[in-house]
Amino acid sequence: MNKKVIDALHSQIEKERDAAITYEALAIWCSANEYPGFAAFFKKQVAEEREHTEKLIQHLLDLGEMPVLGATKAPHSNYKDLLEVAKAALAHEKSNTAGVLATYEVALAEKDYASKIMLEWFITEQVEEEVWANKMVTLVSRASSSNALYNLDRNIINDLAD
Ligand SMILES: [Fe+2]
Ligand SMILES: [Fe+2]
DSSP: OOOOHHHHHHHHHHHHHHHHHHHHHHHHHHHHTOOOHHHHHHHHHHHHHHHHHHHHHHHHHHOOOOOOOOOOOOOOOOOOHHHHHHHHHHHHHHHHHHHHHHHHHHHHHOOHHHHHHHHHHHHHHHHHHHHHHHHHHHHHHHHHHHHHHHHHHHHHHHHHHH
């Protein structure tokens, strides 16, 4: 396999692992602040991000390469309120989309068509990810009372179901 593609795939693996640990931190913040619905939603995202990581690792293995994991940095864990949490999730998804596209561009430039096809799944997935993250920011922004936030928390899993 082409070295540039291997490096790009490794940096995307780190982005997916970083997304998983960030969502784990967001789930903990939500649990600590009595938003069990949001906590459950973010825990589901942790599982999804781990699947994404696994998919990239398997791709390297399938092509005979040895995936190597790096150190994960501590996630940000101090948030002012639920809106800041939702905005952090959206920012993270946008950055993950940028990572996927950058990896895709390397695969294209190096004519690694197997990686290109594999990464197309991630491009489609990132559209979905940004849909829920944008929707979450909108719904939290609109909930202007603690009562509204309470109700939003109870329904968020269904509201953002794909
Ligand atoms: Fe992901
Ligand atoms: Fe994601």
